[in-house]
Amino acid sequence: xxxxEFPHDDEAISLTGKLATFTDLWxxxxxxxxxxxxxxxVKCKGAxxxxxxPDTDDFFFVLRGTLRIExxxxxxxxxxxxxxxxxxxxxxxxxxxxxxxxxxxEPAGTPNTxxxxxxxxxxAI
Amino acid sequence: xxxxEFPHDDEAISLTGKLATFTDLWxxxxxxxxxxxxxxxVKCKGAxxxxxxPDTDDFFFVLRGTLRIExxxxxxxxxxxxxxxxxxxxxxxxxxxxxxxxxxxEPAGTPNTxxxxxxxxxxAI
Numbered sequence: 001x002x003x004x005e006f007p008h009d010d011e012a013i014s015l016t017g018k019l020a021t022f023t024d025l026w027x028x029x030x031x032x033x034x035x036x037x038x039x040x041x042v043k044c045k046g047a048x049x050x051x052x053x054p055d056t057d058d059f060f061f062v063l064r065g066t067l068r069i070e071x072x073x074x075x076x077x078x079x080x081x082x083x084x085x086x087x088x089x090x091x092x093x094x095x096x097x098x099x100x101x102x103x104x105x106e107p108a109g110t111p112n113t114x115x116x117x118x119x120x121x122x123x124a125i
Numbered sequence: 126x127x128x129x130e131f132p133h134d135d136e137a138i139s140l141t142g143k144l145a146t147f148t149d150l151w152x153x154x155x156x157x158x159x160x161x162x163x164x165x166x167v168k169c170k171g172a173x174x175x176x177x178x179p180d181t182d183d184f185f186f187v188l189r190g191t192l193r194i195e196x197x198x199x200x201x202x203x204x205x206x207x208x209x210x211x212x213x214x215x216x217x218x219x220x221x222x223x224x225x226x227x228x229x230x231e232p233a234g235t236p237n238t239x240x241x242x243x244x245x246x247x248x249a250i
Contacts, residue, residue, distance in 0.1 A: 008210070011209075012208065032209075059159045063206065082138060085157050105159075
């Protein structure tokens with residue numbers, strides 16, 4: 001969807017409300033857009049594949065649960081109301097032992113696997 | 126602070142923890158940065174002045190309380206876990222009857238009054 005086609009917010013966007021509308025995992029849903037960035041919510045459980053985004057930092061904000069972000073040299077735990085930015089080009093994978101709900105912000109059209117296209121690659125819809 | 130000087134996150138950033146470190150109002154504090162954008166938290170109470178940002182959309186995410194965003198033709202109430210994007214160039218003012226805590230994301234160096242420099246103009250530090 002091009003920037004021109006994406007409507008401005010008519011009213012406040014409830015992340016809790018949007019999260020209640022779907023159950024699929026690792027499938028980001030766009031809730032708003034600003035400055036050419038997609039604002040998305042996603043539900044995760046289990047481990048994602050290792051990947052890096054060559055052209056963009058990766059913004060994670062945890063709404064519910066605890067996300068473990070594994071980097072090649074260390075691991076970062078991100079709990080509710082916490083955020084973490086993975087710098088562009090840095091390999092990482094995300095692991096959620098229990099279901100985690102996240103707010104993600106990325107340039108429109110960024111595949112969530114970065115430069116590695118796999119069966120789990122999804123572009124937010 | 127230039128993008129090069131801003132350190133990457135070493136660990137998860139607790140917004141609640143950052144908010145506990147200050148009491149001043151309408152004075153955004155940078156907690157992280159990604160893709161040249163400042164990620165900030167701010168405490169607000171009362172009414173801010175009318176303004177517009179000519180070059181950037183304005184992203185508001187409410188962590189605590191209820192923010193009223195007044196536009197020239199309508200009003201939007203934004204509660205906890207809700208977000209709203211004011212499109213660039215659109216005049217608005219924010220009003221908080223009780224103290225509100227927000228997550229803001231803006232291009233680095235954006236004055237919070239947009240194009241109107243007043244006594245309340247603050248650039249996040």
